Amino acid sequence: MSSPDKVFEALASTTRRRILAYLSEGPLSAGVVAARFEMSQPAISKHLSILEAADLIWKKREGQFVKYGMKADNLGGTLAKFMQDVCPPSRALKAERRAENEQD
């Protein structure tokens, strides 16, 4: 699975988007993240590993804890690229540029 595929797949879950929102305020340990949800800790652990596989977060062991944090570049980059590909306003701009270049 290529990287944008993994990113969109990861974003498909409301729980995972909530995790990203929490991490966007700063790094947190797995347990602190899990405490904010009503589901089991292993379930959150799996969500975290999916986000990590999509390269949307980083992970670092700190003693007996494991800290997770946002990796915003990939998220922003993937979404920005997608918007450029698909959103008509930017498509129109690209078409303009094409037209200008063809005048040369």
Next chain:
Amino acid sequence: MSSPDKVFEALASTTRRRILAYLSEGPLSAGVVAARFEMSQPAISKHLSILEAADLIWKKREGQFVKYGMKADNLGGTLAKFMQDVCPPSRALKAERRAENEQD
């Protein structure tokens, strides 16, 4: 399912993102869209209805054809809002604004 949920769910499929990319160049009938994929036409019909339910595309019958087209507002709006919520640069800006307001 609330609207952003449906949007992210719809975007989770590579096929549906490709459909959006095609439609971003202009409206197409269901058959023309289906012809660009290697899967059956009913499968594409289902993908189109998921995109429509997410309010990412519109649909209009034209004689015996059914034409589909982009509805970019909802896509752009949902992604922009999400980026604001989650991307640290914009979060930092929001924090700055909060700090400035607290000075008053």
Next chain:
DNA sequence: TAGATATATAACTAATAAGTTAAAAGGTGA
């Protein structure tokens, strides 16, 4: 080393998603 805490993995279940083919519905035109 033993016990406690934090996290990940394994094994499993239930619900959902994505595709298939066959049939129905909507529309055109002789």
Next chain:
DNA sequence: TCACCTTTTAACTTATTAGTTATATATCTA
């Protein structure tokens, strides 16, 4: 009306996902 074309819906299969509990692994501390 009948034959034909386009699209959707129905019924079904298979694979995947999201959750569960139980267990294993890693680290800290007494």
